[in-house]
Amino acid sequence: MPTKNLPALLSVLLFLLVGTILFFKEPKRVDFSTDVKPILNKHCISCHGGVKKNGGFSVLFEEEAFAVTESGQPAIIPGRPGQSEIIRRLYESDPEMRMPYHRPALSPEEIETLKNWIHQGAAWGKHWAYVPVREPKIPEASKKPFASILGKSPISTIDHFVFQKQIENGLSPSPEEESLRLLRRLALDITGLPPSEKLVADWNGGKLTYDQAVDQLLSLPSYGEKWATWWLDMARYADTKGYERDVSRTMWPYRDWVIKSLNDDMPFDRFTVEQLAGDLLPNPTEDQLIATAFHRNTMNNDEGGTEDEEFRVAAVLDRVNTTFEVWQSTTMACVQCHSHPYDPFKHEEYFQIKAFFNNSRDEDTHDEEPKLRLYSEEEKAQVQKIKTWVDQNSNNEEALAKANFLTYLEPKYHAHLCEDFVDAELIDTKWLGMWHNGTTYLRNVDTQNSDQLLLNYWADIDGTKMEIRKGGPEGEILSEFTIDKTEGRITRAIPFKEIKGKTDLFITASNPKAKPQQSTSAIVWFAFIKSLPGKNQPEYLSIEQQWKDLLATKPVTLPIMIENPDFMKRKTNVFERGNWMLLGEEVSPKTPEGLNNWNPEWPKNRLGLAFWMVDKENPLTARTLVNRVWAQIFGRGLVNTLEDMGTQSDMPSHPELLDHLAWKLMHEYDWSIKSLIKEILISHTYRQSSKISPELHQKDPENRWYARGPRFRLSAEQVRDQALAVSGLISNKMYGIGVMPHQPDGIWQTVYNGESWITSEGEDQYRRSVYTFLKRTSPYPSFISFDAGSREVCISKRIVTNTPLQALATLNDPVYIEAALKLGEKMSQETNKDPGTVIAETYEKMMLVTISESKKKSLLNLYQEALTNYRSKPEELKEFLQDKKVEGNPELAAYTLVANAMLNLDEFLTKS
C-alpha cells in the first residue's frame, strides 16, 4: 500500500477502535427515532396504527402507545420490559397469540432493541425531520487524509461533512474534474445551456476565478429559465385546464413571474408567501396577485354533466396535498381518508389544513374565475382614477371594493348555484338557461344592500321579460328588466332594490317568441356592486363611462386566488373516510400538532399558513428546499425520497450536512436560493471528476457518498435546448404566450375541443423549452419520452429512464436534424481544413473536451462513408437536401450526418 494513504487508514482504524471501546463500555442508549420507530413501522403499525387499532393498541402517537388497551392494561410499561405486553407477545408460542400476527417473528436483535428501549424508560422521540433545524457542528477540517488527491483545490464546509462520511465508508474523494468539462457542468447546472464562447475564452484565458464564473452564470437570465422548470414541475404549471376537454388557459404570466423571481433571487420565504397568499397581503401588487396563480394550476373540469362543486373540492384537496409535498416533503393524501399510518398527522388535521384553503373564490367554473385582468398602463390609470373618485365621493372601503371589482370581478354569484329549475336548465351544466315561463332560485344571496345588479350573459333572441323576486313567487319584486339579443357576452348594470341580509332570489323569464325548451339567454353570473357615487358631479358621466369601458374590455386574464368575503365564507367539515359527500364534524384552520407552533399574531388564513411554513422553527421547509436543490445538482437528494421526509422516507445520507445547509439558508443567506446553489457549486464535492472505476461503482453504485462528481443524463428540456444552443438556432427571446415548435401531425385528438397545434413561426420555433406550450392530455411528445411529466399533479422528482424512443427523437425529430444541418453547414465551410480537424474542432466546441483518437476515427469513418454514399448517389443527396430546403454538396450532407451523430453521443446527452 502506498504510504500516502496511511493517514486515511489510520483514521479509519482509530474510528473503529473508538467505536469498539464505546460499544463495550456501556449498553447502547436506544434512540426512539433511529432504532425503535423503524421496527414499529416495519412490524407493528399496519395493524396497530392510523388505519387499524387492533386490540385497542396503536403505536402511531405517544398518547396512544401508552394508553390502556382493550385488555385493561397499557401494552408498554416504561422501565419494565418483562411486564410489558408488547414484549411478552413477541415470545408467545401459540401462533394465535404471537405477534406480529401470522407474520414472521421479530429478530432477536429487534426484540433486544425494544426491550432495552423500554428498560431505559421508553422515551418517545420525534422523527428527525420534525425536529426544528439547529446549527450542527462542522466536523474538523479533514482535508489532510486526502491531501494528495485534493492538491491545492480549496475545500468548503460541505466537503468537511462529505469527507467525514467518506472516511466512515472507506472511500476517498476524486480529484478535480478537467477544467472545461467542469465549466460545461457549471453552465448546464446553472443555466441549462452550455457556456457561451466568451465565457469559455475568459475561463481559458484565466480572466475569471471559479467563483466569478459561478457568479457570472448565476446573473444570466437563462438561470431563471433553467430553474423555473424545476419549480413549474412542482407547481403543476401547464397551458391547458386538464380533464376531458382540456382546453387552453392563460397561465403563462405565472410562468414568467417564476422566471423573473428566480432571476431576481427573491428570497424563498417571500417567494412562498406571495404564491400561497399574495392576495392576502396588504394592498397586493399585480405581481403578488400573479404569484397566487401557483394554486390555480389545479385542473378545471369542463366535461358536460360534471358537478362543479365536486371538482372545486378536488382542486382544494390538491392544493393541500401539493402545498405539503412542495414545502413540507409530506404526503398528505393518505390523511384525507384516515390518520396517517406512519406519520404524526391525524385525519381531522388534514381538514384543518384544508380549512385554510377552502375559502378561495374559485368554483371550477368554465371561465375559471376569479381571474386577474392584466390591464394596460393606461387602463390601470383609469382604475386608479375611479378609485380616487369613489374615495372622494364615498369612502375608502367602497373605493377599494370598486377597484377590486375592476381588477378581478369579484365577488359574484355563479349561475351554477341556481336550483329548483322549472322550465329552465343549466346549459351544459354551466350557464343558466331560462325557457319561456321558466323559474329558478338563487338561494342565500347577500346583495350587500346594493342598488344595482351586474349581470353577465349573452342572448340570441329579443324581448325576454325577467323578474327577480324576494323569497319566492309571491315575494316583493326586486328587479324587472328585459333581455335583448346581444353580440357576445356582456356585463350589464341593472337597477336593483336595496335589501339587507341574506335572501333567496326567485327568478322568472317569459318570452312567447322562444321555441319550446329554448333558452332565452345564457346567464353566467350575478354580481351586486353598488352604482358609482357622485351622480350630481359634472364629471360623473365620464367616470361612469370609464367604468363601463373597463368592464367591457377584454384584457389578458390570469386565474388567481382571491379569498371569500365574510358573507360568502364556506364551512369546512371532515370528510368521513375521505368521501366529500359524507360530512363529519366542522373544523377550523389549524396547523398539525406535530410541527412548529402557531404564532397568535398570524391571521388564521392562507397568509398565516404561509408565515407558519417559512417560520424558522418549521422543521421541514428549509430542509425540503435544500434537499431538492441538492438533487437538481447531484441527481439524488441527501434524502433520496425527494417527495417525502416522513418516517417511512430514506434516512438522510448526511443529516448534519442537510441541517447545516438548511440553517445557513435561513440564518445566513436569508433564504437566497442563488447563495445556496453557489455554496454547493464551490465545494470540492461538486468539482470532483465524475469518472467511475469499477471498484467505486461496486462500493457506491448510486454515488451516495459523493466520492465522484455528478454524472447523469440531461433533462428533456436541456437535451433540446443544448442542441439548439450548440447549433446556434436558439432564440433568446424571453416570456410570453406558450410557443408551438414542430410536432408531428395528428397528436392532438382531444374530445369536444376544437383547438389544434399551429406550428410557431420564426424564432418562436427555437425558443427555450420552458416556453413550449404544454397540453396536459397530450404533452410535447419528445419531452414525455425524456421523462418530463404532463403536469397534472405536483411532481417533485423526475425518474430518469432510458428508452429507445428517446434515441428515435434525438436521431429523427426534425428539430435535431435542423440543428445537425446548421452544424453541418458550419463544418462544410471549413474547406481549408481536413475533415478530421473539422470534426475534432466541432466536437471540442460541443463537448468542451479534446476528442480522443479512437472517437475521431469513428466519426471520420462515418463522414467518409456518408461522403462516398452521397457522391455516388446524387438522387439521395438531392432528397436529403430538398427535404431540408437547402442547397449543398455531398460534404454538407456528410458533415450533417456527423453532427447528427454528435448530437446523440452519450457525452453530449450527459452532464459529466
Add this chain to the structure above:
Amino acid sequence: MKRLENLLTELHRTQLEKQTRRHFLLDCVSKMGGLALAPLLFGCETNPGVPKVQGLQLSDRDLNPLSPLPPPYFAKAKSVIYLHMAGSPSQLELFDFKPELVKYNNQPCPESLLEGRKFAFIRGVPNLLGPQSNFAQHGESGAWVSDYLPHFSKVVDEVAFLKAVHTDQFNHGPAQLFMQTGSPRLGRPSLGSWVTYGLGTENQNLPGFVVLTSGGKTPDAGKSVWGSGFLPSVYQGVQCRSKGDPVLYLEDPKGINRDLKKTLISSINEVNKAEFEAFGDPETLARINQYEMAYRMQIEVPNVMNINDEPEYIHQLYGTKPGEEAFANNCLLARKLVEKGVRFVQLYDWGWDSHGTDHDTAIDLGLRNKCNEIDRPIAALLLDLKQRGLLEDTLVVWGGEFGRTPMQENREGKTMGFKGRDHHVDAFTMWMAGAGIKNGSSYGQTDDFGFSGVEGKVSVHDVHATILQVLGFDHEKFTYDFQGRPFRLTDVEGEIIRDILA
C-alpha cells in the same frame, strides 16, 4: 364477404404451417442477422446477457428496464389485450337482457330507484326505456346477446361475462382513469404500466405496452389512461398510430438510407463505447443498448404495424381495410403484437357515449353502427388468437368505464329528439376471455330493470385484482414505494373474482 366459418377453416389450415410466437423469439437472431448491427454489447436476444465488464455488477434491468422478469406466482396469461370502449356502451342493448324493461318501457322510473342518486344529465323523474335490440341465447353457454352483435354471438362460449360490475364515477374522465389506473384522480400508473413494470416485455424490438386508438379521438381522460404515474416513464404506454409514423420519429429523415443509418448508429455506439471505457459509467452501457434497440425498432415496428401483407382471408375475417384508422385494423394489429411478444396491448375505441342527443348517439341508430364496427373484428380476434394457440396465454378484456341507465335520458329536463341513456354506475357488463378464464361462463346478475347488481357484484378493483391474478401477481403484494408508502393498483381493496377463473 365469405362466411366466417369458411374463413376459419382456411385459417386453421395455414396456421399449422405458421410459427408460434415462441418460435419467433428463438428465430430472432437468424432473422435479424442480415439487418442488424454488429452488436457491441449483445445481439438480438430477448433477454440480453449482462456484459462482462470486470468488476461491474449490473442486472438486466440496469441496462434495460423493460427486460423480461418472471411473474412472482404461477401465471396463466403472458400478455393482455384490453379493448376499452370509450364513452361506455349500453349493457342493456348488448348483454343484459331485461324483459321487465320491455314491459315498463316509457313508464316513469319508480322514485325509489332515484332517491339520493345523481346522474350526469338526467333531471327529475325520467321514463324507463326498454331495450332497443332483440335478444337471443347463443352457444352452449346460452349467453344472452342481442342482434347488435351477430358475429360476437357465435363466439360467446369463449368468454366469461361479468354482469354486475359497478364503479363510483359517473363522468367519463374520472371513470376512465378509475378503470385504467385504479383511481379517479390523476397521478397513478395505468394497468398496462403496472404490468410492464412487473413483467417487462418479451420482444425488445417493440414497445412493451402498446396503445392503439380508433374513433378519431383519444379517450376523454387523455393520455394519462396509459400514463406511468409515479412509475418510471419507461413503463408508459406507447401510442402506435395508423397514420404518419406508427411510433413517433420512427422514420429516418429523407435521404438517409438504411446502410447509412446503420453506420451512423455504429459510429455513435463506438464513440459511446470509448466513453464508457474512459468514464466507466454503466449508464453509458444503457445508452448503447438504447441505440441498438432504436435501430431494431425502426425495422420491427413498421413490419408489425403493416397489415398490407396479411392474407386476404385475414382481411375478410377481421373486416380490415389497410390504411384506415379503424377498430378492425387495431384488432388485427393487437393479434400481431401479442404474437410478437408485446406484453400489453390496449385498444381504445371512441364514440360509445349514447346519450341520444343526435343520430350518432341514439341507442337505436348510432349504437347499432358502432356495434357493427366492433362486432366482426372482436369475433375475429378471439378466433384468430385461438387458432394460433395464442388465446392460451393471452387475456382479452372488454368493457367501458361505466354503464348506461335503464331510463331514457331527459337532458336537463328536456324531451330529447333521439333515444339515449345517461351514464350509470350501479351495474354494467364487462367480459374477459382467454388465458385463465372459465370460458362460456357468466357471473353476477342485475335486478329486473338492470339498475343494480343483485348478486355477484364486482368492483373495478375486483376486476383489476383478477387481471393481476391471471398474470401471476398477488394484487396485495404487487406494490411500488412512493411518498413513503407502498402503492398498489387496487389501493386497499379488490377481491379476485374466482368464479370466472378456470
